[in-house]
Amino acid sequence: MKQLSLLSGKMEKTMTHDELVSRAKKWLKNTFHCRVVLSELVAYTMSGETPDAIGWINGRSILVECKATKNDFKADEKKRSRLNGMPALGDWRFYLTPPGLIVKPKDGWGLYEVHGRRIIYISGEKYTNCGQSPFESDKGSEIAMLVSALARMSITRKSCSKSSLY
Template sequence: MTDLTHSQLCLIAEKFLKQNGFGVVFHDRYQARLETGEQPDAIGFRNNVSLLIECKTSRSDFLADKKKKFRVNQNLGMGDWRFYLCPPDVIRVEDLPAGWGLLYAHGNRVRKIHGFPTNIRLITEKPFKSNKQAECDFLYGALRRMVIRGHFDDIYIKL
């Protein structure tokens, strides 16, 4: 098996979120200008919850991630739930910051290694108080692009 690239992991994360009930999902090709500087590799939204997936292809990338201001101050980060997605054994459960979960990519498949909640826990036991302002800014940026490109009216029911 060939090594997965970061872009491939991001697309796998997007597909995983959709398969797990997240109706609005973004991967890393969507870039927003956020005050915090965070650019999610994949983030999904569903009613009353958000889930962020950070994709890591190497241990050094994972270790560098800990230094980002929205990781040091968890309240600046997006995602009520936060997971790392990586090839097997790049990150181990004992390496995880408090509250984070772990997913392994095996080819195009994702294996839940640690912390993935049941549907009810997804809503009731969020490990993080996500930065809802950053999430709103992120979503506003996406909707604004739809307005600029003339697609916003597509959200309305045709009468």
């Protein structure tokens, strides 16, 4: 299925959720220079979240929720971690969508869209590495995710008995 891009004026293929997640991982790694990026990792956390993509840089976390449809976006608002006062992942929180899916993100969130090979800022919060982040993330849940990822790595590595993760 194709849709008209408002920025380029060209017809673009509608992206699937998996394609958006793949782009989000690369975006966190290449644009934000996150040293660690996890995607769709299911781990036991207090927040109960399974982020589409999350990365860490300089002690801060950047959460990216990928929304391919309006129904997906509406379902996100019902998550326990989206209720005010509930623990949640991400010092910075962004939506990544195809063009024109969301007009205005929730307070504190940023909205970015995929236009061809580019990811473009649309509205809301914009990341800055020197300013105050809009949220204080649930660091306990983030650490639980990282520990879960490390445990899975050490189980699957054949040489883990002689080496350590650095």
